[in-house]
Amino acid sequence: MKNRDLKFGMILAAVVFCRPALAPAAYEDVGVSARAVGMGNAFTAVADDVYAIHYNPAGLATLDRPELAVSYAKLMTGLSDNSNIQNSFLAYESPIQEGRLGTAGIAWNQFSLESLYKENSIYGSYGRELFETYYPHKFFGGISLKYLNRAVGAVDVADRPLNNTGAVVAGSDPVLKSASRSNLDVDLGFLWHVRPRWNVGLMAQHFLEPNIAFSSNDTDRLGRNVKLGGAYRTPFSTLASDLDFTKAPDGSLDKTVSFAAEKWLPTLLHGTFGMRGSLGVGTRDYRQFGLGVSYKIFRMQFDYGFTIPLGGLATSGSHRLGLTYRFGRSRAPQATLSEAVLENIRDLADVGTPEFRYQMEELTLFKRTAIEEFLRQAKVDVGSGRFAEALTKINEVAGMKPGDAKILESQSRLKAVAGIYAEIRDFFTDPVQASIYDGALKFLGGKDKDALGNLAYAKALNPGDGRIEALMRAIEAKSGLSREVPAAAPAVAVSSVTAGETVAVSTVAVSSAAVAAAPVPEVSPEQAAAARTKQLADGYMALMEVAFRQFEYDKVIELAKQVLELDNSNVLAYKRMGAAYHSLKRYPEALAALESAFRLERDTDARKTLRSYIDALAGFIRRSQEPVAAKPRPKAVRPSAMSPRDIERVYENGVDFYSRGMFSDAAAAFRQVLEADPRNVPAQKALRRVEAELIQSGERR
Numbered sequence: 001m002k003n004r005d006l007k008f009g010m011i012l013a014a015v016v017f018c019r020p021a022l023a024p025a026a027y028e029d030v031g032v033s034a035r036a037v038g039m040g041n042a043f044t045a046v047a048d049d050v051y052a053i054h055y056n057p058a059g060l061a062t063l064d065r066p067e068l069a070v071s072y073a074k075l076m077t078g079l080s081d082n083s084n085i086q087n088s089f090l091a092y093e094s095p096i097q098e099g100r101l102g103t104a105g106i107a108w109n110q111f112s113l114e115s116l117y118k119e120n121s122i123y124g125s126y127g128r129e130l131f132e133t134y135y136p137h138k139f140f141g142g143i144s145l146k147y148l149n150r151a152v153g154a155v156d157v158a159d160r161p162l163n164n165t166g167a168v169v170a171g172s173d174p175v176l177k178s179a180s181r182s183n184l185d186v187d188l189g190f191l192w193h194v195r196p197r198w199n200v201g202l203m204a205q206h207f208l209e210p211n212i213a214f215s216s217n218d219t220d221r222l223g224r225n226v227k228l229g230g231a232y233r234t235p236f237s238t239l240a241s242d243l244d245f246t247k248a249p250d251g252s253l254d255k256t257v258s259f260a261a262e263k264w265l266p267t268l269l270h271g272t273f274g275m276r277g278s279l280g281v282g283t284r285d286y287r288q289f290g291l292g293v294s295y296k297i298f299r300m301q302f303d304y305g306f307t308i309p310l311g312g313l314a315t316s317g318s319h320r321l322g323l324t325y326r327f328g329r330s331r332a333p334q335a336t337l338s339e340a341v342l343e344n345i346r347d348l349a350d351v352g353t354p355e356f357r358y359q360m361e362e363l364t365l366f367k368r369t370a371i372e373e374f375l376r377q378a379k380v381d382v383g384s385g386r387f388a389e390a391l392t393k394i395n396e397v398a399g400m401k402p403g404d405a406k407i408l409e410s411q412s413r414l415k416a417v418a419g420i421y422a423e424i425r426d427f428f429t430d431p432v433q434a435s436i437y438d439g440a441l442k443f444l445g446g447k448d449k450d451a452l453g454n455l456a457y458a459k460a461l462n463p464g465d466g467r468i469e470a471l472m473r474a475i476e477a478k479s480g481l482s483r484e485v486p487a488a489a490p491a492v493a494v495s496s497v498t499a500g501e502t503v504a505v506s507t508v509a510v511s512s513a514a515v516a517a518a519p520v521p522e523v524s525p526e527q528a529a530a531a532r533t534k535q536l537a538d539g540y541m542a543l544m545e546v547a548f549r550q551f552e553y554d555k556v557i558e559l560a561k562q563v564l565e566l567d568n569s570n571v572l573a574y575k576r577m578g579a580a581y582h583s584l585k586r587y588p589e590a591l592a593a594l595e596s597a598f599r600l601e602r603d604t605d606a607r608k609t610l611r612s613y614i615d616a617l618a619g620f621i622r623r624s625q626e627p628v629a630a631k632p633r634p635k636a637v638r639p640s641a642m643s644p645r646d647i648e649r650v651y652e653n654g655v656d657f658y659s660r661g662m663f664s665d666a667a668a669a670f671r672q673v674l675e676a677d678p679r680n681v682p683a684q685k686a687l688r689r690v691e692a693e694l695i696q697s698g699e700r701r
Helices: 001-012 034-039 059-061 337-345 354-383 387-400 403-418 431-444 448-460 466-479 512-516 523-548 554-566 571-583 587-598 604-624 644-659 663-676 681-697
Strands: 069-078 085-093 103-113 117-129 138-152 179-195 198-205 226-234 237-247 254-265 270-281 286-297 300-309 319-327
Touching: 034 069, 034 254, 034 270, 034 300, 034 319, 059 117, 059 138, 117 254, 138 337, 226 319, 226 523, 254 587, 270 512, 337 663, 354 644, 387 403, 403 431, 403 466, 431 448, 431 466, 431 523, 448 466, 448 523, 523 554, 523 571, 571 587, 571 604, 587 604, 644 663, 663 681
Parallel strands: none
Antiparallel strands: 069 085, 069 319, 085 103, 103 117, 117 138, 138 179, 179 198, 198 226, 226 237, 237 254, 254 270, 270 286, 286 300, 300 319
């Protein structure tokens, strides 16, 4: 044990495990992510996963779903004294209200040398977009509040200190005596999306420069480190570089630069493989080489990272393993089809062989799945008011399906909206924004007249907004319609309604500037009261439509009630209330609301539609109250009777089900293929993929 204690004293005096030519202080940044370690920790401008908590908390704001990650590292293995140096990291992050209020994260980081020395860091991190900028120019900021604790275990040599001549003297060594010190610290980070593929990042570690000396009589400031990074990113590759300025224990400034490259190799049925490499150089002859690999399947990602110093300390290098799990589905843009096909087509088999046919089936499935995924993401972006980002997805679909009239029409309409409103953010709480948002969605859905009506209402409340007028002109030019100029309405004093809360207010949010700007004609008191009532009802209607599109059914019901208190003949309010009650499985209330709508509806076709809904719902309620008789199971078709053409047709049906997210139906189709042809390799692979999707989504097979 004495040799180990002496060794520890030497390591504590000059820690050389990470940078063999330097003498770093405590809390040395050895990295925490296996993926980032393989990139030489050149991650400041990348910061696209939960590890952003450590590397650049501003990157948290770019994440769109919760992530959980854990990593473990054996550092500087193979040292002659068999030192066991370890690092462990655990982190979790979650967007707040789908990222509209930023993203929060927590993490724990531990560095240890057996039981002799430990450093623990606990992070509380937050990142969000800083300025009202629009795609692709985004600027994010982040902060990590950290609790630091380091401790020295008791060692025998602490009671046998050495003097300047190397002789043992009486007393104890305060450095090696069992001790502990805790501090608070802060990391600050910034991330700028300069262009769609170019990022710049800035990170300041140990911003408070806390005094980490064990003794209260000593001063040992933790130096502030600054990292400047840049990254160029394509769907399947990343080139990144970091320039680090690290304050050494002697007060000097060490400078290192790291270069990294990362490549992802996607496959449809086998997941995605990644590989990366890096090289770092710096002052005091610092040289380090790193590499790493990854495997990503569904929401799970496995990473391995390796680094080794070039020259200096004799070691077998540092090894790090990491596991990341992502919850839910991402709304981030996927890779372009052309790049995906290029990655897959290089390994195609000879034309005409069975393997070639299977591979082409995979590529066909990839294309179909990619189109469905882009359309899904575009719908999510539109629903969140991110019209410019939705346009990028529709552009990808248009490239995959050139000449498709429906896609080209959607692209044209979305381009008209995104050119004026790249993003609408406050449609949850502001009726003006809600009306603009709802008008834009109606225009995208082809309801041009209704869209102009929504925008006319928004303009009446805020006539000074030139963008509303620009969008109305764009809709008129596209549709050939002319707007109906509404009579001016008197302004209304109002209060706010916050998103997500139970609506129990009698007024609607309108900015004071809009109220001041709205024209107030000379009208009778009765006309003014009617105009105020209509304006309030229209405000509630706008917010109700937004809530309905966001599936916030409780809020829809409350807003519909507010509308009906002001206008008890509003058919649409009854319809929305009925749909909301139905979605909440409150069927008697849904039936009552739809019957009220039917009594007030004057349009013949609409009355027929409502009557069919009412009859179906009444029948459902009646049947649900009756005992259910057991039904005989239909006789299954013998799979052995399937012809090759039938097998091909069933396989294609399975592919179609999969592309639409109908995983249970897809699995049933692929099983039917395998019952008839157990050696069908594409069906085997597809079934494994679909069964994994079923497990991830929690469906029962």
